[in-house]
Amino acid sequence: MSAKMIDGRAFAEMLREQVSLEVARLKENHGITPGLAVILVGQNPASQIYVRNKGIQTKAAGMASFEHRLPDTARQADVIALIERLNADPTVHGILVQLPLPGHMNTEAIINAVDPSKDVDGFHISNVGLLSTGQKAMVPCTPLGCLLLLRDHHGSLTGLNAVIVGRSNIVGKPMAQLLITADCTVTIAHSRTRDLPELCRRADILIAAVGRPGMVKPDWIKPGATVIDVGINRIEEASRSRLVGDVDPNAAQTAGAITPVPGGVGPMTIACLLANTLTACCRTHGLREPD
Numbered sequence: 001m002s003a004k005m006i007d008g009r010a011f012a013e014m015l016r017e018q019v020s021l022e023v024a025r026l027k028e029n030h031g032i033t034p035g036l037a038v039i040l041v042g043q044n045p046a047s048q049i050y051v052r053n054k055g056i057q058t059k060a061a062g063m064a065s066f067e068h069r070l071p072d073t074a075r076q077a078d079v080i081a082l083i084e085r086l087n088a089d090p091t092v093h094g095i096l097v098q099l100p101l102p103g104h105m106n107t108e109a110i111i112n113a114v115d116p117s118k119d120v121d122g123f124h125i126s127n128v129g130l131l132s133t134g135q136k137a138m139v140p141c142t143p144l145g146c147l148l149l150l151r152d153h154h155g156s157l158t159g160l161n162a163v164i165v166g167r168s169n170i171v172g173k174p175m176a177q178l179l180i181t182a183d184c185t186v187t188i189a190h191s192r193t194r195d196l197p198e199l200c201r202r203a204d205i206l207i208a209a210v211g212r213p214g215m216v217k218p219d220w221i222k223p224g225a226t227v228i229d230v231g232i233n234r235i236e237e238a239s240r241s242r243l244v245g246d247v248d249p250n251a252a253q254t255a256g257a258i259t260p261v262p263g264g265v266g267p268m269t270i271a272c273l274l275a276n277t278l279t280a281c282c283r284t285h286g287l288r289e290p291d
């Protein structure tokens with residue numbers, strides 16, 4: 001039996017349409033245009049593609065898009081001064097600093113310079129604290145996208161065993177917080193975990209956020225489990241490159257449902273960024289937040 005493919009592309013498109021409708025409503029009823037500012041430091045090729053896509057999709061949703069590009073020779077103080085200007089700018093409701101930053105910069109200091117109410121990536125320490133205490137927070141986009149796909153597929157997640165492979169601040173840890181709040185029983189695995197295959201075999205929901213192509217094998221998966229593959233790995237093959245996930249594609253023979261790469265979690269991330277920008281805008285203006 002082959003797993004159901006969870007179509008993140010279609011879900012993301014639906015989410016972006018909902019956001020566009022809300023943006024149009026905000027403009028018409030309140031004369032407000034949500035604005036997203038993206039800061040890119042340096043020339044990282046993957047980051048340049050992400051930033052370009054974010055700009056295109058922001059504008060397509062009817063929002064204002066502000067792009068700020070700094071050379072990789074920029075000083076940390078220059079980035080923080082720019083963030084402070086954007087914090088004070090009423091036309092900017094969301095600020096995103098594209099990661100990774102050049103090695104001479106302190107990523108935490110820069111992220112924590114963003115006004116938490118404009119922190120649409122949800123990486124500011126205040127939002128991390130709010131999320132981990134179950135309070136209203138800005139939720140990191142990739143885990144939020146995974147949660148939306150899981151809720152759409154399962155309905156209630158109550159009582160399910162979730163195993164998350166990866167403990168990064170941007171995916172693994174916030175994913176765990178969201179699933180705990182959704183009443184899953186959550187285990188986080190990492191590079192020092194013992195007998196990872198056995199642990200994974202206990203999961204009703206298995207989330208792979210590792211950055212290792214095809215690491216999760218078909219026999220690591222409980223028959224019928226839902227597998228969310230967050231990994232985006234570029235591999236070179238026969239002189240061309242392609243994207244693959246952290247899960248071996250043959251896992252579809254064992255899983256009940258699985259997200260493909262590409263076309264699974266990836267498109268959800270930008271859609272959730274737009275949704276977070278809309279949410280930030282509504283909160284700033286004291287308006288009802290979209291559901």
Ligand code: NDP
Nearest residue numbers: 142166167168171190191209210211230231232265266269
């Ligand atoms: P990080 O490198 O920050 O974290 C990777 C995690 O995987 C770490 O916790 C690490 O453990 C763990 N790990 C590494 N090797 C193993 C192993 N052999 N066994 C078990 N655990 C292991 O990565 P990110 O969280 O930033 O990203 C993970 C993946 O998700 C990447 O492929 C990335 O490209 C992708 N990604 C996709 C996004 C999307 O939009 N779909 C957005 C963000 C990321 P330890 O902590 O012990 O080192």
